[in-house]
Amino acid sequence: MMTSRSPFGDELRRKRRETGLTQEQLAERSGISIRAITDIERRVVERPHVDTVRLLAEALELTPDEAQEWLNLRQATTPLPQPTAGDVSTLPDIPNHLIGRDESVNELIGLLREPDIKLVNLTGPGGVGKTRIAVEAARRIASQFQDGARFVDLAPLLHPESVLPAIAEELQVRGTNRTTLIERVSNHLRRRSVLLILDNFEHLLPAAPEIAWLVNRDISATVVVTSRARLQLQAEHEFPISTLAVPDPSEIDQLADFPVVRIFEERARQADPAFELTSANRNDVIEICRQVDGLPLAVELAAARVRIMSPGEILPRLKERQHLLSGGFKDVPNRHRTMRDAISWSYQLLDSEEQRMLRQLSVFVGGWTLEAAIAVCQTNVDIVDGLTSLRDSNLIQRIDSAEEDSRFRMLETIRQFALEELRKSGEHDHVRSSQARYCRDHASRLVPELLGPDPVEAMAAIERDMPNIRLALDWAHAHDPELGLDLCGAVSWYWLRVRGDISEARTLISRSLESTSTRSPSRMRALSGLVWTAHMHHDSDVAVDYAQDALQIARESGDDWYTAWLLHLLGRIAYFEQAPDEATRYANESLQIARRIEDTWLVAWCFQLLGIARFIAGEPESARPHLETSHEAWASIDDEFGMAALSALLGVVTRMEGKYEPALELFRSSLARYQRLGAIWFAANFIAEIVALAAYLGETERAARLSGFVEEGWIQTGAGPAPFTATSYQDARRLLHESEALEEIASARRHGQAMTLDEAVFEALLVGTEA
Secondary structure, three states: OOOOOOOOHHHHHHHHHHHOOOHHHHHHHOOOEEEEHHHOOOOOOOOOOOHHHHHHHHHHOOOOOHHHHHHHHHHHOOOOOOOOOOOOOOOOOOOOOOOOOOOHHHHHHHHHOOOOOOOEEEEEOOOOOHHOOOOOOOHHHHHHHHEOOOOOOOOOOOOOOHHHHHHHHHHHHOOOHHHHHHHHHHHHHHHHEEEEEEOOOOHHHHHHHHHHHOOOOOOEEEEEOOOOOOOOOOEEEEEOOOOOOOOHHHHHHHHHHHHHHHHHHHHHHHOOOOOOOOOHHHHHHHHHHHHHOOOHHHHHHHHHHOOOOOHHHHHHHHOOOOHOOOOOOOOHHHHHHHOOOOOOOOHHHOHHHHHHHHHHOOOOOOEHHHHHHHHOOOOOOHHHHHHHHHHHHHEEEEOOOOOOOOEEEEEHHHHHHHHHHHHHHHHHHHHHHHHHHHHHHHHHHHHHHHHOOOOOOHHHHHHHHHHHHHHHHHHHHHHHHHHHHHHHHHHHHHOOOOOOHHHHHHHHHHHHHHHHOOOHHHHHHHHHHHHHHHHOOHHHHHHHHHHHHHHHHHHHOOOOHHHHHHHHHHHHHHHOOOOOHHHHHHHHHHHHHHHOOHHHHHHHHHHHHHHHHHHHHHHHHHHHHHHHHHHHHHHOOOOOOHHHHHHHHHHHHHEEEEEEHHHHHHHHHHHHHHHHHHHHHHHHHHHHHHEEEEEEHOOHHHHHHHHHHHHHHHHHHHHOOHHHHHHHHHHHHHHHHHOHHHHHHHHHHHHOOOHHHHHHHHHHHHOOOOO
């Protein structure tokens, strides 16, 4: 739902319907165009001209007083609000400004202002500009949605079942299973005024019923879809995007009025700054635009060739492939075939090695780095030169970022074409295998950083490549199970940090393990990741079975490091089951090995577990020496994650000793680190401790807000509370429920459920600081 606007458009619609007139009939009575009436009712025009208001009043036979009231309403209209610093829009930056689409953008904005329209589907062929129009409209109207605009790129997804998790990830909503997840997303959209864009839906149409279920739940959000096909939903409002008009030869003197020509001219100047539209080349430019049916992407691809050819030289090469424009499948739109022809033409202008490189790059989804291209592409052209040529041809794009190495991406329309050519070439299986091997090797190289003192950059690298990792695991499942196990084993150290929902991690690892029964070190490493995910789901019996299986392989292969780690995991499972003696036994076994192999990282984990075991045994005074030893070990290797955990655990012990201010200081130190690491589950558990302190200190409303975030965090990760947190948190919840201001507490909790990690940490740091 958008923020409140002027009632004039609504009042016009109400009165027109009350009078029993259609927009066409009102237009005929008043002498005003149908488009003008439509724009007023949709609020594309916020403040119509005074004469327009009077003509409408006369046509609707308003009394003088009613007509004056309309004029007052028109006068009361205020300018649209500007975006504020609180906007949370995640719209992508699209290179080059949008040309010739103002009418479509304004019409789309009008639809998005209609309170009864919750689902708009921008349809049209690939390359027509659906995404650009949707993003531009969202950029202009985002300020009218209290929670901004959110963008979900569906192109990298392989299966319709992945659509809902992708939406949930963008909205920062999590659920423990699919039923819970769709309910959580629905509840989120009911209480959030947000414009949600789902881009590239056409290959995921079986997921459309879930979108229908969401928009039919009386949500406050508005959903915009871009797709080459209708969703076939009752709530769907189709918004077709047509190609751009091409001038006739008789209109040659008005070329500046045709956006398609302006696109060609602007993109051509980007390729060759000396290019000018002249009387000598303008007929050729018009014909090029006509040959590609005015499709914007096709025009851009043609214009890029101005770098090496004149329009007169480009044109014959298009004409030579004219037969492709009228052939092909009869059950696809002509413009779809035309787009393929435009890409095919650009593809044919590459030399054979550049073509091969484009085909091979199509196995990447979500982008790739130079390192990835070098690993996967096997051509006789220098990789840098090849990437440069493909970029100059507008077949790939470079994504610039100060925080990472240069990345490249391919428009999905082009990627699908190139992938089809790869299958035809007979290279598909080999290149997919190379892509999977690269993902495995890249993730494996990141393991030392993931286990190192500061894993933030390594975690970000894994997150950027997660679409490629999913694709690699999908390939490995059917063709190279051992590779899939190796990849899962490496990425498991990313999942150890619990930055988000670990359900996907458990699913991916389980699927890879089902592919082969080979008892190998690769299986052992993947199993250890599965142990962690099952353990975090509180599925202890299953976690123990996995751990014992992996431990047997580790011992058989003589792997001391993994033997120690798996013993530690068995101890963690025991601690979650409130079995302190068993946890202590496993921790001591692990510690003995860790000391023998002189691994400080493992030693720190062992003493941490020994301290927690004493804590859950009801001996907090015995826990402190172990925890302090663990903290010293983490500090000796500058491990941010470990120091965050131990500061918080020592805070728990300090709170148990009745030293509240020192406990808060330790919690604050911990949260600052967890905030930077993005470790939602760990942060939520220790914010739960702060909830207890806030409730004790009488900061009831703040405690309620933070409790909303804590429980939402447990739902998001699917992991639930840690045992050492549960008791104190339940005590805090009891105090909140005993408050007389139950309505205010419920409202504060709802507010907390919508908080981000940064907002929750900021709130938590204020506990105990205000007199």
